[in-house]
Amino acid sequence: MRNITIPNTVTTIGRFAFKGTGLTAITLPNSITTWSDGVFADCTSLRSVVFDSGVTKVPNAYFTRCTSLAQVTIPGSVTTIEAGAFDDCTALSTISIPNSVTSIGNYAFRNTGLIALSVEATTPPTIATGASTGTFANVDTTIPVYVPAESLSAY
Numbered sequence: 001m002r003n004i005t006i007p008n009t010v011t012t013i014g015r016f017a018f019k020g021t022g023l024t025a026i027t028l029p030n031s032i033t034t035w036s037d038g039v040f041a042d043c044t045s046l047r048s049v050v051f052d053s054g055v056t057k058v059p060n061a062y063f064t065r066c067t068s069l070a071q072v073t074i075p076g077s078v079t080t081i082e083a084g085a086f087d088d089c090t091a092l093s094t095i096s097i098p099n100s101v102t103s104i105g106n107y108a109f110r111n112t113g114l115i116a117l118s119v120e121a122t123t124p125p126t127i128a129t130g131a132s133t134g135t136f137a138n139v140d141t142t143i144p145v146y147v148p149a150e151s152l153s154a155y
Contacts, residue, residue: 002022003023003025003026004027005026005027005029006026006027006028006029006032008052009031010032011034012033012036013032013035013036013039015037015038015039016041017036018039018040018043019038019039019040019041019042020041020044021043022043023043024046024047024048024068025046025048025050026046026048027050027051028049028051028052029055030051030052030053030077032055036059037059038060038061038064039059040063041062041063041064041065042064042065042066043066044067045068046063046068046069047069048069048070048072049063049072049073050073051073051075051078053075053077054077055077056078056079057078057080057081057082058074058078058082058085058086058108059082060082060083060105061084061085061087062082062085063089064086064087064088065088065089066086066088066089067089067090067091068091069086069092070093072095074095074097075098076098077100079102079103080104081097081104081108082105082108083107083108084108084110086109086112087107087108087110087111087112088110088111089109090111090112090113091113092112093115093116094117094118095109095112095114095117095118097117097120097125098120098121099120099121100121101119101121101125102126103126104125104126104135106128106130106134107132107133107134108128109136109139110134110137110138111137111138111139112139114143116146117136117143117145117146118145118147119145119146122148122150122151122154123154124154124155
């Protein structure tokens with residue numbers, strides 16, 4: 001199993017359903033209404049993830065330790081990125097957080113390879129802080145963070 005597109009008839013994916021599989025790419029439909037934790041944890045070959053428009057969150061530890069994950073497209077319908085969503089995704093070097101995101105959980109991007117971050121919201125999303133549990137724990141604090149010019153003072 002390499003590339004899969006989950007059909008829009010699927011409403012639930014069970015906890016750890018694809019954990020540790022050889023997936024390389026996944027497209028997630030907006031029909032999913034029940035989000036389980038860790039569905040794609042430890043998929044070390046996973047390189048790309050696309051969320052359909054209408055998806056509202058990235059669940060807890062959904063992609064934790066997906067060490068090859070380099071490309072993620074988060075649609076403007078997502079409002080929450082939960083704890084550990086991309087924890088230990090060491091190949092993830094850039095991410096664009098849409099203006100719809102209002103909350104990003106503990107260690108959501110901990111131990112990622114981020115070299116640049118783009119946040120489209122004029123009001124900064126709520127994030128966790130702290131050396132080991134912060135949203136961006138163990139990410140270089142000198143990376144460029146791009147935000148809307150009119151809201152620079154809010155950040």
